[in-house]
Amino acid sequence: MNKTTLEFVTFCIGQVSRRLQMPRNIVYRKLKDSGILYDYIIPSYDVLHTFGAHYLTDDIIDYMKEKGVLAV
Incomplete structure (x- = not known):
């Protein structure tokens, strides 16, 4: 993984963490463990x-719900 991709992953985790009001380390673990x-x-x-950040965050959260990582 290159630096640009790593920065993007960090951004995604931060955005999802803020939206779900969940610690970043928990979001990271859920994304990693689920394969997302x-x-x-x-x-x-x-x-x-x-x-855009809003659409991206919605997309990831929707996929987390589809995979059963988050309760619907």
Whole structure:
């Protein structure tokens, strides 16, 4: 993972953490353990980084719900 991708991942975790009012380390663990981080966010960086912050955060939270990481 290069520096740009790492900064993007950090941004995503921070945005989701703020929206869910959940500690960053918990958000990171949920994204990592569910596969969302390494199977979706990192491989889809080229597309995802073009989204606005609000849309991106909604997208990740919706996917977390779909995967059962968050209660609906």
